[in-house]
Amino acid sequence: MDVTQLVKVSIILLVLATGVALLSRRLGIPYVTGLVLAGLPITELLSRPIGLNPTLVLNLFLPILIFEAGINTDVSRLRSTFKPIALLAGPGAVLSSGIVAVLLKFGLGLSWIPALFVGVILANTDTVSMIAVFKDIPVPSRLSTIVEGETLFNDAAALVSFNLILQVYSTGSITFIEGIQQLLFISVGGCLVGLVLGYLSIPVFARLDDALSSLLLTVAVALGTFQVGQFLGVSGAVAVVVAGLIFGNLGLSRNTSASSRITLLSFWEYASFTVNTFIFLLIGVEINLVTLWKTLPAILLAVLAYQVGRVLTVYPLLAGVRWIDRPIPLRWQHLLFLGNIKGSLSMALALSLPTTLPGREVLIAIVFGCVLVSLVGQGLSLPWVVKRLKLSKFSEAQQQVEELQAQLMTGKAAQDELDSLLKSGVLPKAVYEEMRSAYQVRIAGAEKTLRELYNRRPDEVEGGSGKSSKLEAIRRRLLLAEKGALNEAMRKRILSEEIVRGRIQNLDEQLLKLEDD
Incomplete structure (x- = not known):
């Protein structure tokens, strides 16, 4: 496809995405589900076929999504929920992959290597739809952190496992010890690459004096870290996760000006949104309904297999969390099971299957069918599930507390910026004192009201549990x-x-x- 044709296609996709955004909000359906449904008839409208390029997804789209998630992840919150996240993204992903592989091997008569490939692909979760629902329906922040953290590390785990199986297929055999050694090398090596490049970017970022140059650096770090990891034979995805966490929690420190932080975070939010928009539209474009209809029995068996794998990992593993961490409520476990949605990485990995793999086209059709079923079936029902499980506890009292907290936080942030402007000589002292006193009045009012609210007994105010x-x-x-x-x-x-x-x-x-x- 030449540049002119690419521009025309991009314009069509952007206009279509805008229409989907308006329509999905009116109909109350998840945006990404609407994109997939809208993408299904696109191929018929274009003179030349387009589709989801796995190389583009893995080398451009995936690093952008992972890095954006990393810089927006608070390490202190991640640390407080790390045990359930590690169980789900580590042993949970491996166990789920094995269960799916076994069920597909005996259910569809596949050999072990194709079954393991599909098992790894379908064990991967894509929680874009869940995060979108959480923005509309507030849920406990610990639950939201577990969902985001599992996705962050699950993508990396899926790529590591996929590459390991690919190596087994290429070499013909690999011993258990060699497999463990390779797994550790890929994972630990990816962590080290991310640590080094993440820390090296911080002093460079601190010396840049404008937001646009800083923005270019973050793009180079996100894409470059992935490529360096791949070049060294370690996990580029793990490297980007670590680099994003380091940059977001250490690089974007309080010394960074408010305008630079807003510019950077806004850019990455827009980049992530744009990438997701194109990915889910192209998922719809890539899916051939005629082919899916022919393989429908196999698709339904695969859907059942990955749901069984999810059930047998989420509930037993999270039931055991109570011995090492705060217990995970059963309603949360229900949501983690029902929100087991497949997405872009699953399709990209399916398209990356070796061309010499027996039954490759059928395997791709099965994965595509599972992605469509999960995005449409589970995606459309997700808002109803969250409400049905009564996970939202956003009372009027909690809303009042958060509004006061917002007033307090914004006032103090503005005062910090004023102190910086005074120190750098931008503001004269008289103007500084006048503006700072105005913010101080706002801060004092918020602090007084918050103190009174916190000093009340829980039974004196409706929604006391929210305050607690x-x-x-x-x-x-x-x-x-x-x-x-x-x-x-x-x-x-x-x-x-x-x-x-x-x-x-x-x-x-x-x-x-x-x-x-």
Whole structure:
């Protein structure tokens, strides 16, 4: 396809996406589901066929999505929910892949390698639809963090597993020990690449004095980290995850000006939205309904297989979380099971299957069918499921608290910016004091009202549990800060390990007693 044709196709897709956005909001359906449905008849309208290019998805789209998720992920929140996330994205993904592979091998008569390929592909979750629902229907923040964290690490785990199976297919055989060694090399190597490039980008970012140059650096870090990882034979996806987390939590520090932060985060939000728009439209374009109809029995069996795999991993693994972390409520587990939606990475991996693999076209049709069923069936029902499970607890009292918190946070952020402007000589002291005092009045009013709300007994105000969960979230952050200080003191040999271990055990017990926020 030449440049002129590419521009024309892009314009058609953008206009179509705009129409889908308007229509999906009016009909109350998820945006990504609307995109897939709208993409189904596109091929008939174009003179030349277009489709989802796996190389483009894996080398351009995927690093953008992962890096955007990484820079927007709060490491302190991720750390507080890391155990359930690690169980779902690690052992959960491997176990689910194995269950799907076994069911498809004996259900469809596949050989082990094709079955394992499809197992890994269908064990991957794409939670774009779930995150979109969470924006409209507030859910507990810990649940939202688990969903986002699982997606962040699940994509990387899927790519690592897929490449490992690809190596087994290429070489003919691999021993268990060699497989473990290769898995560790790919994963740990990816972490090291992400750590190095992430930390190296921070001093460069600090020396750039304008937002646009900083923006170019982040794009280079996101795409370059993936390519360096691939070149070194380690996981580029893992490297981008780590680099994004480091840059988002250390690079975008308080020393970064407010305008630069807004410019960077807005750009990455737009980039992620644009990539998702094109991906889900192209998913609809790529799906051939005639082919899917012919393979419908196999598709339905595959859908059943990945749902069984999800059931047998989510519930047992999260039931055991209570022994090592705060328990995961059963309603949350229901949502994590029902929100098991497939998306762009599953299709890209299916298109990346070796051309010499027996039955490749049938396997691709099965994966495409599963993606369509999950996006339409589960995607359309997801808002209803969230409401039915009564996960939203956004009371009037909680809304009042959050509005006051927003007033307090924005006032203090503006004061910090004023201090920076005064220090740099942009503002004269008289203007600085006048503007700062106006913000101080706003801050004092918010602090007074918040103090009165927090000092009330829970039974004095409707939605007291919402207020209580806010305090629980604050207490959790304070306890995690205490743990961090103790670990740092032990690392620097300021405190002995015996003293630190005892205090950390006490802090862990306090964390387990806190309610979920």
